[in-house]
Amino acid sequence: MKMCLVVDDSRVVRKVARRILEALEFETAEACDGMEALAFCRTAMPDAILVDWSMPNMDGLEFLTSLRNEPGGEQPVVVFCAAENDPERIAEALAHGADEYIMKPFDGDIVAYKLGQAGLL
Template sequence: MKMCLVVDDSRVVRKVARRILEALDFETAEASDGAEALAFCRTAMPDAILVDWRMPNMDGLEFVRTLRQEPEGGRPIVVFCAAENEPARIAEALDQGADEFIMKPFDGDIVAHKFGLAGLL
């Protein structure tokens, strides 16, 4: 079973994402910010990471840049999930190491589609 780390400062968003991912047969783990997510990845690198942009301590962009420099940090598929809708901001996330981008709000069909495009399903 593939593992997906859900990184968002909103407990509600993490819970919704977790339900969707578990329905897609993913094992899931949660982190409330980029620093917590990085600590998790250093102990158990997931197959996929669904990450928010704006979070305290370490935002999603800084997390992805740092993750990609870690041993095996290039392995996980990273899907940004944020309220950002400006093409330049989406391009920035992809340029910094994200593989896909989902805009909030999202649902199971959107997550399944984007995870399929990324080769996770």
């Protein structure tokens, strides 16, 4: 079973994402910020990561930059899930190593579509 890490400071968003991912037959784990997510990845690198942009301690962009420098950190498919709709910000996330970008609020169809495009479904 594939593993997806959901990284968001909102417990509600993590819960919604977990339900969507479990319906898609992913094993899931959660982190409330980039620091917690990076610690998780150092012990068990997931197949996919859904990550928010704005979080305390370490935001999504900082997390992504750190992740891609970790051993095996180039492997996970990283999908930014953020309220940012500025094309420059989206381009920035992709330039830093994000594979996909989803606008909040998201639903199961868009998550399935993006993960399918990344070859995980």
